[in-house]
Amino acid sequence: MKRRTFLKVAPLPLLATAFPVRTTAAGRKRARELGVRIGRLEPGRWNAITDVPGVEVGHVTLIQGNGPLRVGTGPVRTGVTAIWPHRGIVRDYLPCGVDVPNGNGEMTGILQAQQLGVLNSPLCLTNTSSIGMVYDALEPLQPGDDLPPGVPVVGETWDAFLNDIEGRHVHAEHVRQALESAASGPVVEGAVGGGTGMISYGFKGGIGTASRRLEVESGGWTVGALVQANHGLRELLRIDGVAVGAEISDLLPDPIDEVSLFNSILMILATDAPLLAHDLQRLARRAVHGLARTGSISGNDSGDFALAFSTANRIPRAQFWRGGGYELRSVEQFDIGALFEAAAEAIEEAIINALFAGEDMIGRDGHTVHGLPVERTLSILRLHGRLFPVDHGI
């Protein structure tokens, strides 16, 4: 069998592309704006999952109270992030695939993805104890006709170190606000939405996003990633291949004996490349490569879920469930190697962006998580030759 050349990329530019729009909750610069360059492919316009046309993201962030934990009262450090693959997802399904490098967590709808290979709900990311609340809030979006309804997709990670998780402060109105406020364009990162109370590699984690756009000769497709990062051991953290975590052994969460540092990550991949479900499952598997590059080994305590969907084929639900079938476009399987690389790079950069967006946060019982010390991190990267000049003209 003839095997084609899978990837065509431009020579690695020495200038990192800058994105002047402030997209972090705290107004911090993104990694790429500071000269960090992950991988060799170019990002899309926003370097965000919203570079895939039709994809919209909205957050509702809940931060309230300080002091001792009082279950049901606070302090609250949580929220919900909503992703519309496209606004009509409950009527026009999209192919999707999932991969679960370690399943000590929850993402509803993965059985549907495995059984039917379709996505028919917006996706929501939140905390562990709010899964049921968010699931209930998404369920009424399904059309109430005689066709089978879709399964809401809700993923979780554990924010109990900072948040009154047992109080379940995410309610239906927050889900509706996140869905209604969702938009294309820049995506706010860091301590927002479902990522509000999350910890990654012992630093403040949360929401991160990135994208990659292939050259026209490789299809011109875009792959976008969004993560809710709540995973990783400090000493394993790598940024662009540099063992940054090993060099920053202070600034650990306090009190350190009460924090679980393995925890979990949710990874969402979107693409406009026409892929079918089985190939989207393969794409989702490449998210793990991006995750691993940042130092994660998907610890035993982790609920690491990757879900990939393609916006290129819309499947009307009537045709999906009944009638004479429907047509789908598909990239030839031996042409999707570049998409795999794009997926890995976008996930890796999304995680790094989540870290760069994080600022110090004090939560329940005075528990404290520090943001990544940016200047120290940049110094380490510079020392290892992994900091590039920033081209502010792009």
Add this chain to the structure above:
Amino acid sequence: MVFELVETPDCSVLRCERWDAPRGRWFVAYRARHGYRWLLGNGVVDEFATVSAPLFIAPRALLGAVYNTGISLGHRRDHDMAIDLGWPPLCAGVDRPASGDAANLEKNLLDLLTATGKASGRPPFSTNVGSHAVERWQFNGEVTVIGTDAPLLPQQLARLCDTDTAPLTIALATGNRVTLQEDDRPQTLRAASEDTLTAIITALRT
């Protein structure tokens, strides 16, 4: 008996121990067929082949509320909801309308599950295979739950699931208590022979 059945008008709960039992979990397997997709909590089963919470079966429109109940029960058992202490709940949806007061489902169910006293209901099918109990429960023609106190391993439970044709089949064995070992030493588990497994399969097919 392997399972006790606890019921409200809108939710059936199969449990094999009290809600506040000491830490530990049971081996479990499931098979989904015919496009069945209304299962929450299955990620942990896929990864570890164990469960430490009761099995919840409810109208699929109530799955979120039922999952909330499982989460609340887990939090009561252990604030951090360790995998040995009730997390995550395994909740299966069936295609029938909710009948009553869904808003109070969580409170009513929690009261029932945390109360002492007799559970209701017996399995439609139960038998003994040698010294081992075997049960089969069915819900709405969609969900079958097979339980045994034989020490079946996950791959053996998967073969029990294969004896059934329902859209969702769950098989659980209480013959081994799997627990996190504080000193990290291996734990000793038992395994049933192929003869025992074959006898259970034969009994289920009779």
